[in-house]
Amino acid sequence: MRLNELDENIWVTILGFSGGEKMHERMTQHGIYPGDKTRIIRTAPLKGPFLVEVSGRELIIGRSLAKNILVELSV
Amino acid sequence: MKFVLVGRPNCGKSTLFNQVAGYKAETGNFHGTTVTYTESKVRVVGEVIDVVDLPGTYILDGSNPAEKVTHDYLLNNSVDVIINVIDATFLTQSLELTLELLKLNKPMLIAMNMMDEVQRTGLKVDGPGLQELLGVRVLPLVASKGRGVKSLFLQAKAIVAEGQAISERYQDYEDTPISRHKKAIELAEQFVKQGERNLTFRDRLDDVLLHPVYGYIGLALILLLFFQGVYGVGQLIEPPLLTFFEGIIKNINSHISSQNLIGVLINGVLQGVMAGFAIVLPYLFPFLVGLGFLEDVGYLPRIAFMMDSLMHRIGLHGKAIVPFILGYGCNVPAIMSTRTLEDSRERFIAATLSTLVPCAARLVVVFGLVAFYLGPLWALGLYMLNLFVIALTGRILTMLLPDTSPGMILEMPPYRIPTLKAVLNKAWFRIREFLVEAWPTLIFGSAALAILVFYDLAKYFNYLVKPITWLLDLPEAVGVPLIFGILRKELSLIMLGQALGSVNYSNVLTNAQLFTFTVFVVFFIPCAATLIMLKKELGTKKMLWVTVITILIALTAGGVSRLLGWLI
Known part of the structure; x- marks a missing residue:
């Protein structure tokens, strides 16, 4: 499952990233790693980006990036 | 004597810098406000010290301009003390950079900023415990109100005088971003106790200000x-x-x-x-x-x-x-x-x-x-x-x-x-x-x-x-x-x-x-x-x-x- 397919307020665990080395690096730069728990807090209007919670802080993540974040439902 | 301020974006480095340097750096509640470093001479109890405000960065070995500036500066300049400013409300991400800095083997101390915010949100942060474990001094700070600034700089001076404070305790882990991340989460879990997280003012205000209409x-x-x-x-x-x-x-x-x-x-x-x-x-x-x-x-x-x-x-x-x-x-x-x-x-x-x-x-x-x-x-x-x-x-x-x-x-x-x-x-x-x-x-x-x-x-x-x-x-x-x-x-x-x-x-x-x-x-x-x-x-x-x-x-x-x- 990909982050952009997710509904709001559902907790998931990040499995990894697709989209190559560059994508990996960008996520790392912003302190996002596989294994982190995350949820979508809200979605911007007009098919805009997501506001995402990762380890207690909030990040704006664009749709094209969210598409490359692989997640699974947390138990 | 030269002190450098290092920390993740938006952690209050520039605010701290401005507290001591008059007003020299632009700050903003925003990622990437500072993209070059700013330097200033500061008088601390009769001694003139160079203080350098480096751009905010999440990691050191990154590719974007802010990361490069910070990384190159730390490698190529003689630095007496690294003052690692961390945002106490986001300890995990802050500590990742801290762990990376510890690997540089330079005298260092940690300024735990936003302590007022910590109290407001009901977090409990165990600074002394962290200090004990990491082997570097951890000092509380509220940079925006100037609280803790003086003792921070006095402590940094003391470190130079004593000629120590290089941590040797915390070196035995694999030095990759992911292992640092895991370590930082571990540390944060150990030293931060989350009080009751109630629906905050922020959430309610965002409900309106980020609403589609x-x-x-x-x-x-x-x-x-x-x-x-x-x-x-x-x-x-x-x-x-x-x-x-x-x-x-x-x-x-x-x-x-x-x-x-x-x-x-x-x-x-x-x-x-x-x-x-x-x-x-x-x-x-x-x-x-x-x-x-x-x-x-x-x-x-x-x-x-x-x-x-x-x-x-x-x-x-x-x-x-x-x-x-x-x-x-x-x-x-x-x-x-x-x-x-x-x-x-x-x-x-x-x-x-x-x-x-x-x-x-x-x-x-x-x-x-x-x-x-x-x-x-x-x-x-x-x-x-x-x-x-x-x-x-x-x-x-x-x-x-x-x-x-x-x-x-x-x-x-x-x-x-x-x-x-x-x-x-x-x-x-x-x-x-x-x-x-x-x-x-x-x-x-x-x-x-x-x-x-x-x-x-x-x-x-x-x-x-x-x-x-x-x-x-x-x-x-x-x-x-x-x-x-x-x-x-x-x-x-x-x-x-x-x-x-x-x-x-x-x-x-x-x-x-x-x-x-x-x-x-x-x-x-x-x-x-x-x-x-x-x-x-x-x-x-x-x-x-x-x-x-x-x-x-x-x-x-x-x-x-x-x-x-x-x-x-």
């Missing part, structure tokens, strides 16, 4: 309030100041002859001084205070969130809204802030478009001409036209340079109550740039123009721009103010009086001409300082492109407004 209404209202406020304050201050200065100039003129060169020169200088004081500052000051307030409250990333989808239509991401908003203050920092964009195509588009944003100098022209003579609604109309032109230009550039860049990622900071001191300091910091760099140019330009007029040389400039003035149905004499406008945009307004022989512009220009002139000034060639910055950031070729593009746009927009004036 109310959010945009809120955005429109906030911007409207902002510009009305700027206009209101400017209106209050400008007329009495103008009267005051005109009185003085008249007084002086009655003592000197305007027939000789000296008299003309004095007059030109006085006009320049007056222009800066009575026309520019009344609008610049409230604008910068307002902008600083929006920045520190944390509203700018929220605008980015709301505007991302729309920005996509002009080929940019929501993050690129930053250069635009900064651009309303001054295009120079706007161009600088495009450094936070990763993609070179996006940088070019963002830089081009942000030179079209009417900066405070052009705001002065707009308010001084259009708002003053035609009313504030016309000024608002011009701003709308400007937005439309920017969007259209973005569309066209996107068609020519298709989008291949990755999406946006940006930290959403909590709301913070700005301190009056920080906001005023920031406004002063930016105004000082005007006073030191722009005002002298302005006075010089005004004097130079007076001489040109005295020797009757100005007409040659006017011939040069004749095709433009003819095309836009403007008096030939506005050629000189237009040319000097490249030096500083305010000059276009200020020199207009000189050139046309009256400061009551409605006597010498029709309403349509006033509007067309302003439209042209708003769009055509960015000012000299912006051009220099463009060259530095993007290279000569791209700078020339921007110049050509803006002239074309200015001619088109000016032509359209001439036609409109002709129809109405």
Whole structure:
């Protein structure tokens, strides 16, 4: 499952990233790693980006990036 | 002795720096506010110390400009103590960088900032425990209120005196980003106890300000309030100041002859001084205070969130809204802030478009001409036209340079109550740039123009721009103010009086001409300082492109407004 397919307020665990080395690096730069728990807090209007919670802080993540974040439902 | 401040973006490094250094660094509740380092000498109990504020970064071995600057600085300079500023409310991410810094084997201490925020949100952070485990000193800090600053620097001095504080305890783990991340989570879990997380003020405010309908209404209202406020304050201050200065100039003129060169020169200088004081500052000051307030409250990333989808239509991401908003203050920092964009195509588009944003100098022209003579609604109309032109230009550039860049990622900071001191300091910091760099140019330009007029040389400039003035149905004499406008945009307004022989512009220009002139000034060639910055950031070729593009746009927009004036 990909982050952009997710509904709001559902907790998931990040499995990894697709989209190559560059994508990996960008996520790392912003302190996002596989294994982190995350949820979508809200979605911007007009098919805009997501506001995402990762380890207690909030990040704006664009749709094209969210598409490359692989997640699974947390138990 | 040299101390360097290192930390993740938005952790309060620059705030701390400003507490000790007077006001030298710009801060903002925003990722990537600082992209170069700032250095200052600070006196701590009788000793002068170099303090360096490095750009905020999440990791050291990264590829973006801020990370590179920080990394290179730490490797290539002799540093006595690294002061690692960490945000106690986001301990996990902060500690990742801390772990990376520990590997450098340099004397280090940790300043745990935002301790007031910690108390407010009910977190319990065990500083002494962390200190025990990491083997480096951990000191509490509330940089925004200056609490803990002195003891921090005294401690740093003590570290140098004792010649220790290199941690040897915390080295036995694999040095990769992912293992640091895991370690940091472990540490944070160990030393932070989450109190009850209740639905905060932030969540409730975001429910409104990020709402699909109310959010945009809120955005429109906030911007409207902002510009009305700027206009209101400017209106209050400008007329009495103008009267005051005109009185003085008249007084002086009655003592000197305007027939000789000296008299003309004095007059030109006085006009320049007056222009800066009575026309520019009344609008610049409230604008910068307002902008600083929006920045520190944390509203700018929220605008980015709301505007991302729309920005996509002009080929940019929501993050690129930053250069635009900064651009309303001054295009120079706007161009600088495009450094936070990763993609070179996006940088070019963002830089081009942000030179079209009417900066405070052009705001002065707009308010001084259009708002003053035609009313504030016309000024608002011009701003709308400007937005439309920017969007259209973005569309066209996107068609020519298709989008291949990755999406946006940006930290959403909590709301913070700005301190009056920080906001005023920031406004002063930016105004000082005007006073030191722009005002002298302005006075010089005004004097130079007076001489040109005295020797009757100005007409040659006017011939040069004749095709433009003819095309836009403007008096030939506005050629000189237009040319000097490249030096500083305010000059276009200020020199207009000189050139046309009256400061009551409605006597010498029709309403349509006033509007067309302003439209042209708003769009055509960015000012000299912006051009220099463009060259530095993007290279000569791209700078020339921007110049050509803006002239074309200015001619088109000016032509359209001439036609409109002709129809109405």
